[in-house]
Amino acid sequence: MKRYIVLFFLAWLFWMLLTWSVSIDSVIAGAGVALLTTVIFGKYFYTSIYKLRQFRRFWMVIPFLAFFTWQAIKANLDVAWRVIQYKIPIRPAIIKTPLTVKTELARAILSCALTMTPGTIVIDIRDDFLYVHWIYVDAKDPDSYALNRIRKFERYIQIIFD
DSSP: OHHHHHHHHHHHHHHHHHHOOOSHHHHHHHHHHHHHHHHHHGGGSOSOGGGGGOHHHHHHHHHHHHHHHHHHHHHHHHHHHHHHSTTSOOBOEEEEEEOOOOSHHHHHHHHHHHHHSTTEEEEEEETTEEEEEESBOOSSOHHHHHHHHHHHHHHHHHHHHO
């Protein structure tokens, strides 16, 4: 029951931060959206509130967002440059990479973060492996190229979500 209450208040707080308004309409709409979110996704939320009380997880969100933003900017520029300069080679590949994150939530966040980075699309997660399509893979050693990029994301995600 506690996790539903925590999820409701986190979703409501997130709504209030997004709208940046304390009008009665916004507060009621936020409570409705938070309630709907809690009813639909409550069973997927943390089973133990203990993880939410670890402040180290919250503080790691800031460096993760900075890292993700920087990776997205670099990837956007790379893909845009490949479109403009059509002579730049692309070496697409689908690479099977072992995962170090354990929870389903951490795996979902990792796959979303990689997919939102231009030039990569997560195709599947099976067992302990992630299948990722890359627009450009270093031909010398594609597995280590992908593994190095994914491990950078996993470092943050393990601390926050595992």
